[in-house]
Amino acid sequence: MNLTLNIWRQKDGRSAGQFETYQMNDINEHMSFLEMLDVLNDKLESEGKEPVAFEHDCREGICGSCGVMINGAPHGHLPRTTTCQLHMREFKSGDNITIEPFRAGAFPVLRDLVVDRSALDRIVQAGGYVSARTGSAPDANSVPIEKDLADRAFEAAACIGCGACVASCPNAASMLFTGAKITHLGLLPQGQPERYIRVDKMVAQMDKEDFGHCSNYGECTVACPKGISLDVIAQMNRDLLVSQLRGRSTEG
Amino acid sequence: MTWLKQFLGSNIGLKVVMALSGLGLFGFVIAHMLGNLQVFLGADKFNAYAAMMQGNSLLWVARIGLLSMVLAHMGSAGVLVLRSNKARPVGYKKHTFLSGSYAVRTMRYGGLVLLAFIVYHLLHLTVGSAHGEFRHCMSDGDGGLQCFAFENLVKGLSNPAAAGAYIVAQLALGLHLAHGVWSLCRTLGLGNPRYDALARKAALFFGALITAGNCSIAIAILTGLVHL
Numbered sequence: 001m002n003l004t005l006n007i008w009r010q011k012d013g014r015s016a017g018q019f020e021t022y023q024m025n026d027i028n029e030h031m032s033f034l035e036m037l038d039v040l041n042d043k044l045e046s047e048g049k050e051p052v053a054f055e056h057d058c059r060e061g062i063c064g065s066c067g068v069m070i071n072g073a074p075h076g077h078l079p080r081t082t083t084c085q086l087h088m089r090e091f092k093s094g095d096n097i098t099i100e101p102f103r104a105g106a107f108p109v110l111r112d113l114v115v116d117r118s119a120l121d122r123i124v125q126a127g128g129y130v131s132a133r134t135g136s137a138p139d140a141n142s143v144p145i146e147k148d149l150a151d152r153a154f155e156a157a158a159c160i161g162c163g164a165c166v167a168s169c170p171n172a173a174s175m176l177f178t179g180a181k182i183t184h185l186g187l188l189p190q191g192q193p194e195r196y197i198r199v200d201k202m203v204a205q206m207d208k209e210d211f212g213h214c215s216n217y218g219e220c221t222v223a224c225p226k227g228i229s230l231d232v233i234a235q236m237n238r239d240l241l242v243s244q245l246r247g248r249s250t251e252g
Numbered sequence: 253m254t255w256l257k258q259f260l261g262s263n264i265g266l267k268v269v270m271a272l273s274g275l276g277l278f279g280f281v282i283a284h285m286l287g288n289l290q291v292f293l294g295a296d297k298f299n300a301y302a303a304m305m306q307g308n309s310l311l312w313v314a315r316i317g318l319l320s321m322v323l324a325h326m327g328s329a330g331v332l333v334l335r336s337n338k339a340r341p342v343g344y345k346k347h348t349f350l351s352g353s354y355a356v357r358t359m360r361y362g363g364l365v366l367l368a369f370i371v372y373h374l375l376h377l378t379v380g381s382a383h384g385e386f387r388h389c390m391s392d393g394d395g396g397l398q399c400f401a402f403e404n405l406v407k408g409l410s411n412p413a414a415a416g417a418y419i420v421a422q423l424a425l426g427l428h429l430a431h432g433v434w435s436l437c438r439t440l441g442l443g444n445p446r447y448d449a450l451a452r453k454a455a456l457f458f459g460a461l462i463t464a465g466n467c468s469i470a471i472a473i474l475t476g477l478v479h480l
Contacts, residue, residue, distance in 0.1 A: 069344060069346075069347075072344065072347045073348055073350060077348075077350075098345060098346040100346070103340055104340055105338060105339050105340060105341050106339070171332075171335075171340075172336070173263075203262060203263075204258075207263055211339055212263070212335060212336040213332050213336065214263075214264075214267065215359065215435065216356065216431070216434070216435040216439075217356050217357075218356075219349065219351055219352055222350040223350055230438075231448070233438065234438045234442065235441075237264060237440065237443075238440075238443075239441075240264055241268070241440070251255065
């Protein structure tokens with residue numbers, strides 16, 4: 001198949017970028033999207049040009065590094081699919097494909113399609129962990145967990161932190177990401193002791209990173225390659241409200 | 253009180269302000285519609301209702317309450333829009349909406365349409381300055397009030413341009429509520445599979461109800477069903 005690629009090229013965070021057009025011929029439809037970019041880069045290198053920088057690691061849909069905007073949708077338009085799991089058979093010969101980096105103030109472009117997503121790491125560092133001492137590993141099934149809560153926590157834990165929610169959100173909010181962490185840890189017994197201090201800290205960090213707010217567009221949950229439910233955002237709002245109502249004993 | 257300042261200044265805190273003020277204003281538009289539908293009960297009933305409202309000692313308490321809710325709603329929206337613009341300083345060359353409804357995409361603009369309408373509506377049927385034949389309530393000489401709300405309304409909306417503006421504004425209001433009522437539930441933490449479907453349907457229902465109820469008045473006057 002033959003394709004025309006419009007790819008964002010930017011030397012580094014300080015340089016201005018621009019789109020460049022590349023004609024790709026005889027692309028095998030069984031290639032993944034990243035393999036197609038590998039072919040492009042081989043071609044560019046053989047011509048003595050700079051290859052297109054893009055982030056990738058596991059190439060099996062679980063590491064969360066390969067997110068790019070493909071024709072206006074994070075990871076492309078195929079539901080529940082990361083860029084590395086998207087195959088060229090989803091496109092037609094003759095297609096124009098626009099490839100851009102995820103855009104958000106909190107995600108500065110490092111080079112071409114690579115953005116710095118450490119703002120998400122800092123949100124997790126602010127409280128997305130369990131630090132209560134729990135002793136040695138308990139016997140399996142010794143801590144009873146309601147099945148429905150275990151399921152909700154498990155679904156939220158499927159988040160791979162790729163940032164597609166931020167990229168698709170018209171407000172560039174990281175509410176789905178943070179809500180997933182809040183839900184994942186807050187519904188399980190191990191996460192209970194820090195449940196409310198966690199939501200306070202993680203939400204404060206989101207604001208500090210200049211992520212936007214949630215208008216309930218619902219774009220994020222469709223863009224999410226793991227299909228994280230919008231309900232995690234309501235869960236986070238609920239936990240934050242409860243935390244505000246509870247107060248702290250140290251306050252006067 | 254630093255916690256309150258912090259909370260109200262946060263993105264979620266501002267959304268809570270927007271949700272609570274929106275809930276209050278939603279309650280108001282329901283009551284306002286029910287009050288106005290009394291126009292179908294005839295001039296005497298409608299004018300008596302107007303006199304009861306105008307003569308009420310709580311009138312200004314309600315007005316100040318409404319004004320503060322409008323200001324809180326607009327203020328929180330304004331701050332959040334500015335922050336949202338800052339959150340994505342460089343946009344996409346190509347961006348497609350994956351699911352966002354027409355209602356959610358037009359919330360900001362619908363809000364501005366409603367603001368313009370509220371100003372016009374107050375000048376038209378409360379202050380009366382945008383209305384050629386407006387008559388204010390007067391003392392009936394018996395300690396009560398005589399109001400001409402029915403006459404004002406019928407004359408005011410007999411003008412097709414004015415009635416058209418009302419109908420457009422009610423469509424904008426219905427659209428705003430169809431997303432807003434659902435969205436406020438989620439902001440206030442009501443979002444799980446059980447309540448979500450209910451909240452979505454309720455938002456659509458109330459949006460349609462308010463639009464239909466208020467438009468029915470304008471249409472009834474335009475078509476001469478309600479007349480002097």
